[in-house]
Amino acid sequence: MAQLEFPESKYARAFAPATVANVACGFDVLGFAVENPGDEVIVTENNSYGLKVTSIIGDGGKLPIEANKNTATVAINAMLNHLKADGGLSIQIKKMMPLGSGLGSSAASAAAALVATNELLGNPLQKKELVQFAMEAERIACGAAHADNVAPAIMGGFVLIRSYSPLDIVAIPAPASLYCSIVHPHIELRTEDARKVLKQDISLKDAINQWGNLAGLIAGLMRSDYELIGRSLKDVVAEPIRSLLIPGFDAVKQAALDNGVLGCSISGSGPSVFALSTSKETANKAGQAMQKALHEIGLDSDLYVSKVNSKGAHVLK
């Protein structure tokens, strides 16, 4: 893979992680960050005016380089407007994660771009304040300014979006030893399409079931009650419909559960599937079993195993 170039001008370089949004019962309001994969962005001052994407590595040529379409530059632009700052910036993006995978790929680029730009400007903004600008990038990328990927990508850990209007972001403390297995089947699913299959109305019964589980998950995370986390990792709203778009989903989930994970569901809008475990060994074993289930129906996949990432996007020195 080609390397990013380190410029002579003043620059900053940042990494932002992949994220699992929805987390079973937390549709549109909960997400967490993993340690890998993730994206790297270098932002460099130049003498011209405006934002320019000078290179993108690792996207197979799929991402737009136009500054009003690329999530990194859209996010930076929103931030500069807020700060009433201008000047010229060149952006280099190194994608180290699959696109359209349900892992918050667009969010990771935006998050890394914002953290790098903030560093370059002498950190005028707190991390939490960057979330609103990354949401503008999400609006471009998938048609909705959702925050359940960008907030954990920037802040790390589990993040609750209590409210979108006004925006209210709440970091949820989680146990230190929580491991995540993510299996990404080699099919592409557009977030926009995955949103379209959802119904606009749900039964009050399902809603009650879902918010009972979300409340249980929050309580389980905050008091490190792994059994409660496991019992709460259920989704009766999105998973029953979206799982139909993921070949082999039921077998993958069963493989994870058979191997001792706490729970398993779709990562974001899919097609990636995540599982949470209490040890790296379980996370590895379950992940391999999940891959095997996909392989048996002829699908290749990537496996990512890491701790839940408590750090979020950060500057690389």
Add this chain to the structure above:
Amino acid sequence: MAQLEFPESKYARAFAPATVANVACGFDVLGFAVENPGDEVIVTENNSYGLKVTSIIGDGGKLPIEANKNTATVAINAMLNHLKADGGLSIQIKKMMPLGSGLGSSAASAAAALVATNELLGNPLQKKELVQFAMEAERIACGAAHADNVAPAIMGGFVLIRSYSPLDIVAIPAPASLYCSIVHPHIELRTEDARKVLKQDISLKDAINQWGNLAGLIAGLMRSDYELIGRSLKDVVAEPIRSLLIPGFDAVKQAALDNGVLGCSISGSGPSVFALSTSKETANKAGQAMQKALHEIGLDSDLYVSKVNSKGAHVLK
């Protein structure tokens, strides 16, 4: 008011508190107990067979004394069946709270009856195990075996019903200094009617809003973040409809908010209205303002101010 008689035979006496169910965003899954009002029940061994309600004080003659209709005896009967126990028990009930008020009146009688009976039998069951029997009483009283009154009435504090099937009850730690003002307008509202006005389907948008707030409330309670508790005490599902059945609701709520409470909503299915505050002074002041708002439209009311009750139903020696 007449006094309960203390019998010569072996007996046990218990108190169970009023409860606030739903707690704004936690429809059907969250409730908490207050210190007063509440009900008192005496359960006495006798030489005959079966359960018999020998007296009810304070109900204005409204409650059934038939053992298969009274919530105290229905609950005890479910417990005795579970324990495969029989024998004769006489039940005396002292209602010290209004009926049909949205304060868990039926739940309090059932909870006190169960705790007294458990004591009389040498406490074969844990408090949490008693909840399922009290739910049978709720089925008789209001047509649905809900647990968001009976669980906090028995256990005290804030209690989450993560799931009804299987039943999963989770105690939620709450800040020590949380005060509740409850205003009970002198109108009667049947739980069954208050359930009928609700829609069977809700928009996904409202559901997301509601579970974001419930997750925020759980996090706020667990980390004693009063501002977050306040921001989360919102109900977009039941309150907009049920409040129409409560004369002056908007003015009562505004009076509470104007006097510094964290949040205000309907207690259970109403007509009582509750508010949470961080001090007794605020709770008193807000409660009086809420009463005044009702008085201005010609409605009398009762005011109850107390701490959130962390003890729940307990034996009186």
